[in-house]
Amino acid sequence: MKIVLNIPKEFVSHYNEDRFRDSLNRIKYDISDYESHPNYFMCGNYEVELIDMLLKAFDASKGGEND
Numbered sequence: 001m002k003i004v005l006n007i008p009k010e011f012v013s014h015y016n017e018d019r020f021r022d023s024l025n026r027i028k029y030d031i032s033d034y035e036s037h038p039n040y041f042m043c044g045n046y047e048v049e050l051i052d053m054l055l056k057a058f059d060a061s062k063g064g065e066n067d
Contacts, residue, residue: 012063015063016063018058020058021055021058021059024051024054024055024058025051025055027047027051028048028051028052031043031044031047031048031051032048
């Protein structure tokens, strides 16, 4: 399935600098720390799998025109 995202101008440089990847990896790290603080998290394996899928999609993505 192909999904097209229109990224607002304010975030184009973030996309180009891989800052989305950095943010997703920080979220993934926080989720992996669940066992240390089980009462503070609502995320688990599904969210980690979703993040992994998004990271792969960003790797395969190509920058285009910003509307």
